[in-house]
Amino acid sequence: MALTGIQILKMLPKKNCGECGIPTCLAFAMKVAAGQTEIGECPYVSDEVKEQIGEASAPPIRTVKFGSAEHPFTTGGETCLFRHEKRFENPTGLAVLVTTDMSDADVDGRLARFNALRYERVGVMLKADLVAVKDTKGNAAAYTALVQKVLGGAADAGIILMSDNADNLAAAAKACGDRKPLVYGATLGNADAFAKVAKDAGCPVAVKGGNVDDAVAISEKLMAAGLKDLIIDTGARTVRAALEDNVIARRAAVKTRYKPLGFPTIAFPCEMAGDALMEAMIASVLIAKYAGIVVLSDLQGDVLFPLLLERLNIFTDPQRPMVVQQDIYPINGPGENSPVLITCNFSLTYFIVSGEIEGSKVPSWLLIKDTEGLSVLTAWAAGKFGADMIAQFMKKAEIESKVKHRELIIPGYLASMKGELEEELAGWTITIGPREAGHLPAFLKEWKPAA
Numbered sequence: 001m002a003l004t005g006i007q008i009l010k011m012l013p014k015k016n017c018g019e020c021g022i023p024t025c026l027a028f029a030m031k032v033a034a035g036q037t038e039i040g041e042c043p044y045v046s047d048e049v050k051e052q053i054g055e056a057s058a059p060p061i062r063t064v065k066f067g068s069a070e071h072p073f074t075t076g077g078e079t080c081l082f083r084h085e086k087r088f089e090n091p092t093g094l095a096v097l098v099t100t101d102m103s104d105a106d107v108d109g110r111l112a113r114f115n116a117l118r119y120e121r122v123g124v125m126l127k128a129d130l131v132a133v134k135d136t137k138g139n140a141a142a143y144t145a146l147v148q149k150v151l152g153g154a155a156d157a158g159i160i161l162m163s164d165n166a167d168n169l170a171a172a173a174k175a176c177g178d179r180k181p182l183v184y185g186a187t188l189g190n191a192d193a194f195a196k197v198a199k200d201a202g203c204p205v206a207v208k209g210g211n212v213d214d215a216v217a218i219s220e221k222l223m224a225a226g227l228k229d230l231i232i233d234t235g236a237r238t239v240r241a242a243l244e245d246n247v248i249a250r251r252a253a254v255k256t257r258y259k260p261l262g263f264p265t266i267a268f269p270c271e272m273a274g275d276a277l278m279e280a281m282i283a284s285v286l287i288a289k290y291a292g293i294v295v296l297s298d299l300q301g302d303v304l305f306p307l308l309l310e311r312l313n314i315f316t317d318p319q320r321p322m323v324v325q326q327d328i329y330p331i332n333g334p335g336e337n338s339p340v341l342i343t344c345n346f347s348l349t350y351f352i353v354s355g356e357i358e359g360s361k362v363p364s365w366l367l368i369k370d371t372e373g374l375s376v377l378t379a380w381a382a383g384k385f386g387a388d389m390i391a392q393f394m395k396k397a398e399i400e401s402k403v404k405h406r407e408l409i410i411p412g413y414l415a416s417m418k419g420e421l422e423e424e425l426a427g428w429t430i431t432i433g434p435r436e437a438g439h440l441p442a443f444l445k446e447w448k449p450a451a
């Protein structure tokens with residue numbers, strides 16, 4: 001059972017020294033209980049207590065990491081069944097499959113699409129994460145050559161090594177060097193050999209079960225061999241079976257802390273459908289319901305982009321609005337006669353407004369006021385975007401040192417604030433901007449500082 005904050009507090013030294021970055025031991029204990037910080041952040045806790053609390057406060061789905069130091073891939077760490085109960089922690093990894101059966105052109109095409117299909121949305125880079133490299137010929141030299149090609153061709157990809165042959169996997173894992181791969185997939189028959197490969201290479205290993213019971217038996221065997229970082233494939237190869245197995249595993253881990261299933265899962269839509277659209281639909285179901293990794297047969301923009309957006313939505317913390325930092329943002333190289341605009345720090349607002357300004361090609365200063373992630377009208381109604389606060393922020397940001405004129409453009413929805421703002425900002429003229437960001441380019445092109 002997970003420990004409560006009070007139970008954890010009893011085991012802390014209670015110095016209230018703040019060296020953990022949190023002012024009091026009580027607040028620290030609450031954060032450890034909520035999984036928001038690690039017990040190791042307190043330098044005064046003994047190893048024994050660390051182990052005791054670390055074990056008890058670990059998430060029911062283990063956090064598993066692999067990849068390189070520069071481009072780590074993290075999966076698992078989940079603590080709940082439903083996103084609204086808290087949040088989902090680590091987005092499902094999207095992998096593309098390459099095999100030793102494929103021609104060079106097919107492999108090159110997949111790697112090129114892995115690198116090219118990247119989309120920036122609300123300040124987040126959306127892209128596939130992993131390349132699954134499958135040994136279909138059983139030929140060690142051909143397999144290692146393919147792994148090396150992937151390592152060079154997809155520099156920031158996490159690598160999943162897939163083979164039935166432990167020796168081939170060992171050679172390929174060695175070729176990966178510091179880019180620790182995931183080794184797939186251990187069965188009851190080869191679990192000992194795969195455990196040795198994973199231990200020698202210091203990487204996690206994936207269970208390859210025939211069904212849930214089989215996966216549990218393999219997982220127990222690998223844990224008994226001393227492995228801690230596992231990924232589970234229950235062997236399901238239909239969408240219904242995969243969905244059921246993912247739900248069974250998540251419920252068993254979260255509700256009863258059942259250890260053998262307390263690991264992220266891997267699913268193979270690439271083996272469940274004959275066409276790309278059906279494969280994408282299956283992947284979308286499994287992203288929504290608990291897959292830690294989904295492996296796709298190929299990457300195409302029209303299929304990948306919707307999956308990335310779905311993933312972004314599901315793995316965004318519903319309790320914390322996406323925000324950008326309060327600051328002055330120069331856009332298109334502004335100078336002392338450029339317009340000054342202000343809006344809130346809800347990231348969607350920022351990216352829409354800044355995108356329109358950028359598109360207008362008019363050099364501008366965009367002031368972003370911290371409204372705790374609330375949109376313009378909501379922030380104003382909540383008292384977080386009032387005239388006095390805007391005036392205070394503008395003084396602190398020292399915008400007056402950047403422009404000669406004294407004219408501020410406010411969102412059209414805040415027109416009623418004009419008089420109040422002019423009182424707070426002595427010497428400034430307040431201009432009401434358009435209500436819709438889409439009208440900003442035309443507005444800015446016409447704009448001239450007030451005489």
Ligand code: SF4
Nearest residue numbers: 016017018020025042
């Ligand atoms: S570092 Fe340890 S003792 Fe100091 S406040 Fe944090 S938890 Fe308490």
